[in-house]
Amino acid sequence: MSGFSTRSDFPRAWNPLAKALAELRARGEPLVDLTESNPTRVGLPQPDPRLLSTPEAFTYAPEPLGLRFAREAVAAHLGSRGASVSPEHLILSASTSESYAWLFKLLCEPGDNVLVPAPSYPLFEYLTRLEGVEVRPYRLPRVHGFGLDVEEVAAARDARSRAVLVVNPGNPTGHYLHEGELAALASLCADTGLALVSDEVFSDFAWDAEPDRVATVAGRELPMLTFSLSGLSKVAGLPGLKLGWTHVGGPPAARDEALARLEWVADTFLSVGTPVQQALPGLLAHAPRFQAALLERVKENRRRLVAARPSGASWDVVPGHGGWSAVLRIPREPGEEATCLALLDAGLVVQPGYFYDFTGGAFLVLSLLPPPEVFESALGPLVRVLEG
């Protein structure tokens, strides 16, 4: 249709799975939803709502980078994870998604591109397109446990590539970036002028200890511009409060120029509400309680999933080290969509791997957030359908 921009022309046709799910929901069929990823809907601890009624809630005295003491609270939070950072190098936004949009405005001319991992979180395609930016996927090879292979990043790069995006740990693959991978990436970035954008929203949710794991790139001395992203949405399980942060690092002159430009972008929108900034120290103080409960939940559900797999089964739980999801590798036949439809018939909602751009086999993605009794109730039908 004329009169609209091409970047807002998203495909709206429903895929067969979405159609089948809508029909079942319209009929009121009971379904166990193993795609539930909203942390506020699965009975995990929430902070005291009185935290949001701050005495200064209606005072408007905005600072483009975010209120100073709110940035200090984020710096203290990162410090408790071993990253020594200055509040001066932090910028608050309404969400990690908004942080990405600001970074694309900062780094890219229309038509430039950013290198994105595949498989990964599906929002990059939309976030980039809305900024007139293109994506060039680099594969995370399954033989590396879906870890980063710098040769793949180098092969995906072209003259218009401005940044490489890393999701650490991967969503939904749960692979953390390791020191050797970061060193190789840093050298590629330094040689080619790529900035590093590191999405660390799941980094606090490690299931086990691993040597050489990189928890965050914030506070590290790296030779390229480095942006490390996270926010309340995952760290404290509070996506509705709309507060994310970006730490800017790298060579001081480039870092300071990036901060000055981002301050201008942020000043144009001033999108973070005052009450949430004022409540931030209290909300971050609650995060450990939320994270402990979530980790116990996720690890227990994963343990039950692995235990439910019959020996010699034709499917597998893909190894991972953190995050909120499990990935299953299933036989190529009948494949992802047919298996998801059969699971829907059995009352289970799961996601097909193609939502996350998996290739080289067939995969399913399950949320590990549902309460254990709900998750457990799904395992019988899941195994029955997968065993055909």
Ligand SMILES: Cc1ncc(COP(=O)(O)O)c(C=O)c1O
């Ligand atoms: C890897 C990853 N990054 C970013 C986000 C978006 O987070 P926010 O709610 O802060 O925009 C998500 C949401 O699921 C995610 O999975």
